[in-house]
Amino acid sequence: MRQCYFILLGMFASLPAMALTFQTRLENIEWKVEGDKFECRLIQPITDFGSGAFVRRAGEQAVFRLNAYNSMLGEGSATLLAAAAPWQPGRGDIDLGPVRIGRGHVLFNSSQAQAGRLFRGLLEGRSPLVRHYSPAGGLSEVRLLPVKFRQAYGDYEACTTKLLAKNFEQVRQSQIGFPDGGIELDIKARTNLQVMLDYLKADPTVNHLILDGYSDNSGNRLTNRELSRRRALAVMNYFKESGMQESQMTLRFHGEQYPLVPNTSASNRAKNRRVSVRMERVPEPGKAAPSASVASLGTAS
Structure with a gap:
């Protein structure tokens, strides 16, 4: 006991x-x-x-x-x-x-x-x-x-199993590369753009894209500027073919300006041949900004 x-x-x-x-x-x-x-x-x-x-x-x-x-x-x-x-x-x-x-x-x-x-x-x-x-x-x-x-x-x-591949913070800004020096979208670029497109279709509050084209410094400035423009156009056309309106996109091109990394090697130059894609929420005229409940799905800046 x-x-x-x-x-x-x-x-x-x-x-x-x-x-x-x-x-x-x-x-x-x-x-x-x-x-x-x-x-x-x-x-x-x-x-x-x-x-x-x-x-x-x-x-x-x-x-x-x-x-x-x-x-x-x-x-x-x-x-x-x-x-x-x-x-x-x-x-x-x-x-x-x-x-x-x-x-x-x-x-x-x-x-x-x-x-x-x-x-x-x-x-x-x-x-x-x-x-x-x-x-x-x-x-x-x-x-x-x-x-x-x-x-x-x-x-x-x-x-x-039904979740999108990425959330807004992850997908809101992407770098689409052109490592071979051309103006055509390769498989990796199309895959990355499709992830962005899937998000755009799921979240109608994200209604505007800013496309910035860039080149490396291999050619002269006029050639580089034209390459950066045509790369940005290739990305714009991908979104247009998928149903986005041109009015929903702002296209800019910068040639060899604003490199991601110094153009000191072949691998660095490949990184600088790119289009930066940024998603934005732009209130339509006469409509209020997205509510907090919608915005909570991703934080825009």
Whole structure:
């Protein structure tokens, strides 16, 4: 009897003292999948707190995000864990490292590596757990449960197959190369332009392109200027053939001016033979600028 007493005492001593825990009751657990071509989200609402969500943007891997209605955690460092379930004896929690709790509704975004390990943990029956201590509020924990996860994960994976290849920040400015010195678009150039075109078709708020043509310094200035113009025209024609209007594009050409790298070698000169393509959101006359919800799909400058 005395031995059992010390065993129980040891178990309770290992538990966090006076921890305030936020989690949804087992019978009310749900996972929701939301998304479009720009972003997929796998969300578990957390009663009286907010939600935990895996968020994957186009062109990126997922991160884990903790959202709060009104944060009671306070700012500062917290620990992210893939916690073992009580019914998994002998399995310890996996410490995934620190996260920084901030202000606002989104308390933190994990790293992509942390999110990947949380996914694996959930598939093994583990719980994402955020543990935070503050001198004012003591120890607080926010826990998601793995109940019903596998089905929702399958739906989330299906969503990610429909994501665009890149998000706005990744695609908003691209360099289309002409490494062989000509004016024709090669396979790599057409592939890069198609990625941009796919984004343009998906996001009608991006409605203008600026095309800047360049050359190396191999020829005389007049020849180089004409080469840079014809390269920019080749890119413009690609977009026109795909349905864009010429009025949606601004074409400029600069010859050998503004090299990316010094024209001191063959490889450097190849890099300078290019067209820079920049996407922009230009409000139409009489219309307001895109709303914050649309602009959040990518930050323009």
